[in-house]
Amino acid sequence: MDLGIEGRIALVFGGDSGIGWHTARRLLDEGAVVVLSDLDQERLDAAAGRLDAPEGRLHAFTADVTDLGSLAALRERIEAATGPVDILVQSSGITGAQGLFHEIDDAGWTSTIETDLLGPVRIVTTFLPHLRRGWGRLVLLASEDAVQPYDDEIPYCAAKAGVLALMKGLSRTYAKEGLTVNAVSPAFIRTPMTDAMMTKSSEEQGISFDEAVEQMLTEKRPFMAIKRRGEPDEVAAVIAFLVSAGASFVNGANYRVDAGSVGSI
Known part of the structure; x- marks a missing residue:
């Protein structure tokens, strides 16, 4: 399937494994230039090696999503290596503090929200100028937990609900500029x-x-x-569609990839 993204620059956070890595592989197969980002350079290099991409089509740069300075440095490296980003996929995150509400302290809440909600906020803040150039695709990874919370991981659920609200707000603001913003909500992926x-x-x-x-x-x-x-490539397939030229009329949507895990329609 031709997604119409050949030559587009795609930045994938959480790219050293799982959904992010499989998304990168699909985008490479469609002719995109891909930048992988995560915290550890050694793991990123190993992940890039497994992709076996053509020369110049794949880059691997570290960044800390909790640090605006680190993200700004990443933006500068990408601008120098490939030019501005057309496609941004945010799939990095942590499980965060677990336990019943009365068992989780303030530090547990803070660390979870810092990574799983403020991380995406900082990423969008940093790269939004790249995406506001007449054509852009932004996909944020949420979770089934955002709409069907579980009692032993409320901080994660709250953060992912915030990601959906962030997605919806962004989608209403920037669609007129050619930027579509959507979310994908997986459940229990390998x-x-x-x-x-x-x-x-x-x-x-x-x-x-x-x-x-x-x-x-x-x-x-x-x-x-x-x-x-679920398999990570099954989520990556949906992400690949959402960043494609063919998804130009899909905006502000939350795609569940959850085998029916959310009980409501």
């Missing part, structure tokens, strides 16, 4: 984040990793009609 969650659950309960996954599907995600974890 990523390092959910791997860590299942490993912790299996160790705490003295059960196998696979048993922890099955328990999650049965007890905590009963509406997931497709009874398995």
